[in-house]
Amino acid sequence: MEVVGSLAPGGPFWIPLHGIVLLPVIAAALAFAFPRAWYQNILLGANGLLTLVALLLFRQVRWGGSVVQSLAGWHIPVAITLRADQLSTPWVLLTAVFFTGAFLFSTRGTYRDKTFLFLFMVLEAAILGIFLSGDIFNIYVLMELGMLSIAILIMYKQEKQAVYDAMLYLMMNFIAMAFMLLGIGYLYRLTGVLDLQEIHLRLMDLDDPRAGLVPYALIMTAVALKSALLPLFGWLPRAHGAASAPAIVSAVLSGVQVKAGVYLLVRLGQVFQPLVEAELFFMVLGFLTSTAGFLLAIAQKDIKLILAYHTVSQVGLIVMGLNMGSQTAFWGGMYHMINHALFKGVLFLTAGIIIEEYGTRSYAEIRGVLRRMPALGIATIAGVLGITGAPFFNGSISKYFIHQGLQGSPAELGLYLINFGTILSFVKYSTILFGPPPATTPSPRDPYVATVSLLFGGACLAGGLFGSAAVELFFGPLIPAGGALAPEKIALFAATLVLALLTYRFLVCRMGEVLQAVRIFKFSFNQVTVFMTLFFAALLGYAYLVA
Incomplete structure (x- = not known):
């Protein structure tokens, strides 16, 4: 994978990066006491503010260098870090703009009660956190949070098919997250750290580089499913094309959420680049x-x-x-x-x-x-x-x-x-x-x-x-x-x-009959689970061949 964006600390930024991640959730929680009409306007205003802050962050990184911040005063490699660099900030800005547009688009949607809007903001926070996180375990947690939010949003109208699609989406993604968690545990045992920059440096110093190939294959298998790569894309049509999923949910899933998976292909590809x-x-x-x-x-x-x-x-x-x-x-x-x-x-x-x-x-x-x-x-x-x-x-x-x-x-x-x-x-x-x-x-x-x-x-x-x-x-x-x-x-x-x-x-x-035969074909949960195992084996085998 091409190395993009510096992982090293850059210039100062006066706004805490964790504030960018938490702003959607805090705004949604604090505004819950207000009437629905006010609630919508408050969240729209919060997204407008978030877009402005994301624009300022983009400007800082583009012309002033990457921004690295640690939580609670700890230092790398112990600290939980947030990183904004040339690779991540365009997606932070795009996410903020996209969610603001989605709010404007559906101001009168009948399904938009407070709970729906709160979950929508939680999804936004999870996506922003994935783009800004410099800690691989935090990425895992945020992916889980986003997965749960998406499933509830898909089934929100409580129609039978939507509930079925959401449950399949959850089950497929739970298996993928199990792969990722195993990979992170293996990687932590190997390097002793969870910070992406430190993992990268310690992988370069391994006596036997092949020791890192198993966690690489486990983690990238999960990321490949999140990116909807063959043959692991069976969840995507059920989620993005769900019959009762509101238009803004489908738009956000396709426009922004699936890009988080592709982003991680690039970002984690950088981290493991010394190995394969x-x-x-x-x-x-x-x-x-x-x-x-x-x-x-x-x-x-x-x-x-x-x-x-x-x-x-x-x-x-x-x-x-x-x-x-x-x-x-x-x-x-x-x-x-x-x-x-x-x-x-x-x-x-x-x-x-x-x-x-x-x-x-x-x-x-x-x-x-x-x-x-x-x-x-x-x-x-x-x-x-x-x-x-x-x-x-x-x-x-x-x-x-x-x-x-x-x-x-x-x-x-x-x-x-x-x-x-x-x-x-x-x-x-x-x-x-x-x-x-x-x-x-x-x-x-x-x-x-x-x-x-x-x-x-x-x-x-x-x-x-x-x-x-x-x-x-x-x-x-x-x-x-x-x-x-x-x-x-x-x-x-x-x-x-x-x-x-x-x-x-x-x-x-x-070609009506041929198209009909193709149309009814869908990957089942069992098939996707088998495909994940085969994908892991294929990627691991390839990694051993080229390492």
């Missing part, structure tokens, strides 16, 4: 994950499941970029993480409103969204253009950077296949936008719904127009992106789009 270079393993796994994701997405009728399986596919693409051994591809993968949060966020938010409006989740029964709800239709188009890598939109820039890292290698064909599969999936999804809308009068909507959707959609466009500047701002290096708008790139996208349209019209539409 697993770039080839994860690059191949990323390709297989991405391919499986878009194939399963094409087979779906449920619009939320189409989006959920495409989260799997896009995570696979991101992991490919992060593990190609190329600086340009690595930063492309990092930028695609941000882009995916934006376009998948807007797609899940608008999908939730579309489902409420039409009373169905089937793409075949939804038509005329653009005419019935113009603002949401335009925002959906922006999200679709972003995820497919259309010229001038954010996905085109990050995919261009990833492609630059593959140019001339056989894996370049794999990237073309993934791009084609993505476009084909969203040719199918986009059919909901056109055609005659229902004759009934559209339901009245809160103006914030359209505003937030259009802002996210506008960010997809801005991320394409100013891609190089965005990468430089968030991560440091200035990478020219002009080639993404070269005539041959635009022509390639147009040709791929035409091929996808023809494939959908003359092949996909005639």
Whole structure:
């Protein structure tokens, strides 16, 4: 894994980092005594304040160096540390902005009682803590906290299918957390510390480097499940595409929460880097994950499941970029993480409103969204253009950077296949936008719904127009992106789009029985448990071969 962001202490920061993590929970707890309308406004204000603080932290780290703080006056390696560096602060800022947008989007949601909002804020705190924690056991605890919050939010409407999906999500993740806890215990026995920086230093001094491979494989197996990598992604469609999960929950899970898993792939990859270079393993796994994701997405009728399986596919693409051994591809993968949060966020938010409006989740029964709800239709188009890598939109820039890292290698064909599969999936999804809308009068909507959707959609466009500047701002290096708008790139996208349209019209539409067989396929709890064991064995075997 590429080393990004300093793990060493940097400059001072006048705001305690643990305050950033605790602010959502403290605000939610203190405001509980107020009426619901006040409660919502207080939490919205707290998220606005959190966004401002995250922006100040980002500014400090970007131009003043990393920030390291210890709790209770203890010193490293005994102290519980929080670290804000070049790798973590963009995600802290994105998380704060994303949750603020989610609050604005659903100010009048009937499901938004105080308990729901409190759990939503707890989830935000857990995600922020994962990004800022410099202690591997704290990361484990925060992952458990986030897991429990997510499960309750998924089943919050208490519908049978949602409860079933949430329980499966919990069971699969409990097994993964057991793997991680075993790995942390083994690692502590080996190094005597839990601080990530100290673990890294002590692993470098091991007499037998192979002694650290078992905890590496245990921990990374759990992180791979959290990242929804093949074959461990069975939980994600159940969680992100849950029938009764509110739109903001699905949007946050896909836009931010799953990125915490990918973030840990990079962060913990740095920690274990003295022991093993697993770039080839994860690059191949990323390709297989991405391919499986878009194939399963094409087979779906449920619009939320189409989006959920495409989260799997896009995570696979991101992991490919992060593990190609190329600086340009690595930063492309990092930028695609941000882009995916934006376009998948807007797609899940608008999908939730579309489902409420039409009373169905089937793409075949939804038509005329653009005419019935113009603002949401335009925002959906922006999200679709972003995820497919259309010229001038954010996905085109990050995919261009990833492609630059593959140019001339056989894996370049794999990237073309993934791009084609993505476009084909969203040719199918986009059919909901056109055609005659229902004759009934559209339901009245809160103006914030359209505003937030259009802002996210506008960010997809801005991320394409100013891609190089965005990468430089968030991560440091200035990478020219002009080639993404070269005539041959635009022509390639147009040709791929035409091929996808023809494939959908003359092949996909005639594969009903095949698609039905694929559609009913789901990983069971027992299968995922077996796959975790096999994944651990495969990663451990690979690590021993290359160590």
